[in-house]
Amino acid sequence: MLLSRDEATIIAQCTPKGSGALALLRLSGINTLDIAGKMSTLASGKKLIDVPTHTIQYGSVVDQKGTAIDQVLFLVMHGPKTFTGQDTVEISCHNNPFIIEAITAAALKSGARLAQEGEFTKRAVLNKKMDLIQAEAINDLIHANNQQTLKQSLAQLNGTLSAWIHQIEKQLIKAIALSEASFEFIDEEDMAFGTQIEKILAGIMDDIEKIKESFDQQNxxxxxxxxxxxxxxxxxxxxxxxxxxxxxxxxxxxxxxxTRDVIESGLYRNGTYLTMVDTAGLRQTEDKIEKEGIKRSEQEAQKADIILLIIDGSRENSKEEQAIYHELHTTHRHKTIVIKNKADIAKDVDIVPDAISASYKQPKSIETINQAIERMINRLFTTIASPLLLNQRQFNLLLQLEQKLIEIFPLLKGTIQYELLSYHLSDAVAHIAELTGKTISEESMNAVFREFCVGK
Ligand SMILES: Nc1nc2c(ncn2[C@@H]2O[C@H](COP(=O)(O)OP(=O)(O)OP(=O)(O)O)[C@@H](O)[C@H]2O)c(=O)[nH]1
Ligand SMILES: [Mg+2]
Incomplete structure (x- = not known):
């Protein structure tokens, strides 16, 4: 697949807009050194084009008349050892919108153009500095809103998902090789190529199944x-x-x-974003509004990652209530923390074992609940032990690959037509290549990068 390789020099601010002492602008493309040269004077008196690569140069950005716009540091990096693979100059300037605008204007006058969303990263992919999955990991990294996602995006950037996919690709190629080898041993019934191929494909299906299971949870x-x-x-x-x-x-x-409706409120704790959800109390009622509220409570129980099952410890609970608690506790055992509430006036009721005694009046018990939540979050993250974090695009492609494999299995029954089999296996490999961006269409590639911010 041929993707148009745009080498024009582009510029964008890489640091966020807003307050802060410094800002960083990045120039990248074929004429970068020339363009940066035109808009700079270096304190050393040298020309930017003559300084060694991967050095930091102190100097000024100047406009066309040679008037200084700002005192800056130039990070001069010749390709291909750069983020994009192209010649790159990064300008660290004072963070003032007028300065940034003037520097950008100077670059445009000298021949650069404004970068589009994700254009630097797109170039990095096109120049094989990283695959598409790693590029997407950069975006996830920037937008991660908890420590765990951050860790997983970093792992992805190091190529865990890419490695996993590469492994599958290798398996498929092995299957193709077996299928092709069968052409030579056409008369030898007992070479059992079909069985071997089936085993390989079943292994891949198992892997995909595991990833699918964790996807919703990951999301x-x-x-x-x-x-x-x-x-x-x-x-x-x-x-x-x-x-x-x-x-x-x-x-x-x-x-x-x-409480008759679901009430939500969010907070950050230990680097994880938590959404606390209060719900309508469960009971038999004829009240229409309350009924709807209770229905929503039940949906919330399904939806939640963690349920705090609150039992009134100050009174006997009816048979009906006990039945509801047991039902909830059994269905959602792995994600339920049971709390025997109103501990300050508690009766000795033992409805569900291992309940935490608590009351809003006892700060220590609130701390105990928080610790139990913390432990459960940690467990949650370790049970989705899959090191892989997929986005919707990657997940959809994986589903397509799975579908493809499902279609291949029947070809392995009875007399196998190996040529047809090889053809379909190659098609499956093509699906994989789209995941890593090896054969992705320009349109899909652009769709990926539209999610990025300018300057990345
Ligand atoms: N003594 C004591 N009273 C409590 C405690 N927690 C709640 N209460 C009282 O119990 C009553 C109900 O409290 P809520 O927090 O509204 O209970 P809820 O489960 O949200 O009730 P619904 O929204 O009606 O389902 C109030 O009068 C509270 O003051 C507690 O730990 N100790
Ligand atoms: Mg309430």
Missing amino acids: QIRNGIRIALIGSVNAGKSSLFNALLGKDRAIVTEQPGT
């Missing part, structure tokens, strides 16, 4: 951890919700059925 975690407080009416859910948030977000009254 959700990428957006933060959802923690829902669920329990019967008046159990003190909203009181605990407020205590965990450290603010009076939900209304608390002694009247059962106070």
